[in-house]
Amino acid sequence: MSVPEDLNIDRIANLARIALTPEEKAKFSAQLADVLTNIEKLKQVDVTGVEPTAHAFPVYNVWAEDVAQSGLSVEDALRNAPAKRDNMIVVPKVVE
Amino acid sequence: MSSELFNKPISELAALLEAKTITSVELTQAVIARTQTVDERVKAFNSYDTADALAQAAASDARRAAGQSLGALDGIPIGIKDVIAVTGQPLTASSKMLANFVSPYDATVTQKLKNAGAVIWGRLNLDEFAMGSSTENSAFHTTRNPYNLDCVPGGSSGGSAAALAAGEAIATLGSDTGGSIRQPAALCNVVGLKPTYGLVSRFGLIAFASSLDQIGPFTRTVEDAAILLQAIVGHDERDSTSFKTEIPDYRAALKTKKGPWKLGIPKEYFGEGLDPEVAAAVQKAIDYYKSLGCEIRPVSLPHTEYGVGVYYIIATAECSSNLSRYDGIRYGHRSADANDIVDLYFKSRAEGFGPEVKRRIILGTYVLSSGYYDAYYLRAQKVRTLIRQDFLNAYNEVDAIITPTTPTPAFKRGAKADPLAMYLCDVYTIGVNLAGLPGISVPCGFSSGGLPIGMQLIGQPFKEADLLAIANAYDSAHDWAKRTPNL
Secondary structure, eight states, X not given: OOOGGGOOHHHHHHHTTOOOOHHHHHHXXXXXXXXXXXXXXGGGSOOTTOOOOSOSSOOOOOOOOOOOOOOOOHHHHHTTOSSEETTEEXXXXXXX | OTXXXXXXXHHHHHHHHXXXXXXXXXXXXHHHHHHHHHHHHHOOEEEOOHHHHHHHHHHHHHHHHTTOOOOTTTTOEEEEETTBOOTTSBOOTTSGGGTTOBOSSOOHHHHHHHHTTOEEEEEEOOSGGGOOSSSTTOSSOOOOBTTBTTBOOOSSSHHHHHHHHTTSOSEEEEEESSSTTHHHHHHTTSEEEEOOTTSBOOTTBOOSOTTTOEEEEEESSHHHHHHHXXXXXXXXXXXXXXXXXXXXXXXXXXXHOOOOOEEEEEGGGSSTTOOHHHHHHHXXXXXXXXXXXXXXXXXXXXXXXXXXXXXXXXXXXXXHHHGGGOSSSSSSOOOSSOSSHHHHHHHHHHHHSOHHHHHHHHHHHHHHSTTTTIIIIIHHHHHHHHHHHHHHHHTTTOSEEEEESSXXXXXXXXXXXXXXXXXXXXXXXXXXHHHTOOEEEEEEEEOTTSOXXXXXXEOOTTOHHHHHHHHHHHHTTOOGGXXXXXO
């Protein structure tokens, strides 16, 4: 397990797509170092041969009949869009 | 105070409605009037729609007059945590990100409550995206504890617990990822049930940590919890983690399942950090079970101390993935001053999320990032297996486990500014989510300062009927819930 100093806040914020202010970076780095130090305790546990648990009661292979069902109307689907025009969501230019 | 309609349990009100002693419109008006009187101080609601509630109540009265009552919940006003979708109503998660979002559809639990005739009432405050233990992380306002307005109501479902305690609803729904139903229930003197993972559909619940989240009821009595649970359970093909299991009659089980039970007391939950008054109140409840002839046995859950660490790896990892959908494109907050599409993601998320949500996304992104996945996430999932195994081993010997719900009664607003101190509040409730078990908090006393204390009963997977019967054996013989706050 790593030591908390490894936490490169710029790299992580970039992966998370969140712009942080310098104040937030300083504050979060210190707070997360605290939390990670606490989490280091997990190193003490012997997990040799232990299977990981992703879900307490895993449900596998949930199939649904391939039947068309009515969904939201265009009006309902676009109701919460920040910007829309002609039944489409407007976004900034994505090609150069 | 207890004679007021707005302070009565569902079971009593259902009888009054059925006998036509009262109407749903009268009951709903009483709840609305109470809310308008006290919510300025309690601040449990993000919003409510009185015209809509009264229209639902009038429809309920018309059904009953025509002899077509839908049962015990028909005409009962039920508040909904503001992470559960109700068609045409706001759905904010107490976040700026969703401040203007309006639900285009009903959550499955909402639809089920409507099918049962309930009056869907109001949107209840929470810690932003259900991340927190005090409701102080709401982007809008902090909900107050009705028993002491300087104290927190707990969280994240603080609005759901406080509204019920204050008489602003007859029951409420919340969601529980690491204790978010049971902890505020304990702090506000109400019953709070987190069902077994997979028993209640999460379709229409805003996702926080998908392997842990469950929806559950807040009520005044265990009997009411049985009534409300009955209405919301069941397999749902729109939630792929929904479990197919036989659903018993929970309310009938309160009478048919009589014990005496074998109850386990895990020493790890009664150690350092437990407030002496909380310990004493829970011990008195244990003594009551003993007086009923129950066998009280010590059990051990040796991996308890790792619960908080495992939780904050798994929950943050899952939240960093779930919350990636809030990108300012299809819905939610969009930054007004972005230069291009990538800048739009960064700025929309920076402006839309509050500090705790950002912290958790950052932590979750870190533990999942290349080079750290095995050390953190995979190891946490393995320790999770051991925590779950601890409980299953204990259930070879006992029917249920009794613990305090929280280490202390409600704390003052602002008292836990350090995130780690706040995370440690959930030490007794987290294991239940990691193991996927049902857990219920039941009022069991008050501190010398007049603050409520709750005990937690932890049951076996999908055995809510037994858990409720055990909880009811105590609850039906005590009347802590009748001690309503002075507001």
